[in-house]
Amino acid sequence: MASNADYVHGYSETEAQRLRDQAESVRDLLHHDTRFPAGSLVLEAGCGVGAQTVTLARNSPDANIVSIDHNQASLDIARRAVAQAGLSNVTFQAADIFDLPFATESFDHIFVCFILEHMKQPDDCLTALAGVLKKGGTITVIEGDHGSCYFHPATEDAVRVWNCLIDVQTSLGANPLIGRQLYPLLDQARFRDMEVTPRMVYADEGRPDLMEIFVSKTIVPMVEGVEEQAIGSELIDRARWRGGIDDLNRIAEQPGGTFCYNFFKATGVK
Numbered sequence: 704m705a706s707n708a709d710y711v712h713g714y715s716e717t718e719a720q721r722l723r724d725q726a727e728s729v730r731d732l733l734h735h736d737t738r739f740p741a742g743s744l745v746l747e748a749g750c751g752v753g754a755q756t757v758t759l760a761r762n763s764p765d766a767n768i769v770s771i772d773h774n775q776a777s778l779d780i781a782r783r784a785v786a787q788a789g790l791s792n793v794t795f796q797a798a799d800i801f802d803l804p805f806a807t808e809s810f811d812h813i814f815v816c817f818i819l820e821h822m823k824q825p826d827d828c829l830t831a832l833a834g835v836l837k838k839g840g841t842i843t844v845i846e847g848d849h850g851s852c853y854f855h856p857a858t859e860d861a862v863r864v865w866n867c868l869i870d871v872q873t874s875l876g877a878n879p880l881i882g883r884q885l886y887p888l889l890d891q892a893r894f895r896d897m898e899v900t901p902r903m904v905y906a907d908e909g910r911p912d913l914m915e916i917f918v919s920k921t922i923v924p925m926v927e928g929v930e931e932q933a934i935g936s937e938l939i940d941r942a943r944w945r946g947g948i949d950d951l952n953r954i955a956e957q958p959g960g961t962f963c964y965n966f967f968k969a970t971g972v973k
């Protein structure tokens with residue numbers, strides 16, 4: 704755990720809902736090609752509240768998924784979500800990625816989503832996970848990249864609060880620009896045959912549902928989550944902060960707003 708940055712988003716029910724909304728808004732974009740073969744053993748590292756777990760289990764009903772997290776409360780929520788979805792191919796376990804309670808080379812596949820951005824040493828995380836992956840097994844990693852975000856209208860305050868998110872996460876030892884680094888990180892962890900695909904979310908007033916679930920319910924709450932740190936470290940004052948958040952909300956709520964963000968999905972072979 705020494706290799707984790709302070710987890711900037713926390714573990715509140717609001718954050719759990721934000722993670723579920725985020726997952727729902729980009730489910731097809733991120734997971735239309737996430738499939739694990741029948742009979743394979745898959746480790747989902749850092750499952751959180753199960754926002755991805757339900758999709759993994761549903762897309763690969765004949766694979767066996769072991770989902771771990773070091774936060775017990777999140778695991779309990781994830782367990783309920785999977786049971787409610789009527790899925791029975793997931794086992795949950797409290798465990799730390801840096802102290803995995805599994806035999807070396809015991810998994811066929813590893814799945815990691817929105818984890819590395821919170822790690823001080825993402826390379827160590829990938830190396831730890833590689834240790835429990837069979838030779839010839841695959842890893843799938845999905846991360847965002849906050850430097851890939853642009854929007855209209857790009858008011859000064861909106862851009863400023865977005866940059867505060869990047870600065871606060873960076874000051875906490877996280878890496879909000881990790882998406883673009885997935886290829887070299889997998890390379891350093893000695894994976895081979897890497898393939899990285901950017902997955903772009905683009906929303907405008909022609910996609911009001913996407914605007915609401917991705918921008919209003921996912922992106923804006925994520926930025927709002929660093930308000931106190933941003934103001935406390937004097938990156939911005941309260942008035943400009945509120946103006947920036949209002950401007951971000953207006954992108955989703957008023958005609959003419961557009962929003963663009965890139966996730967990156969990488970696969971590699973051990």
Ligand SMILES: C[S@@+](CC[C@H](N)C(=O)[O-])C[C@H]1O[C@@H](n2cnc3c(N)ncnc32)[C@H](O)[C@@H]1O
Nearest residue numbers: 722749750751754772773774798799800816817
């Ligand atoms: C942003 S959440 C992502 C959860 C989920 N993968 C998703 O996509 O919704 C990050 C999760 O990683 C977990 N985590 C972070 N470091 C970990 C570690 N060293 N071992 C196990 N879980 C960890 C946190 O507890 C949190 O639930």
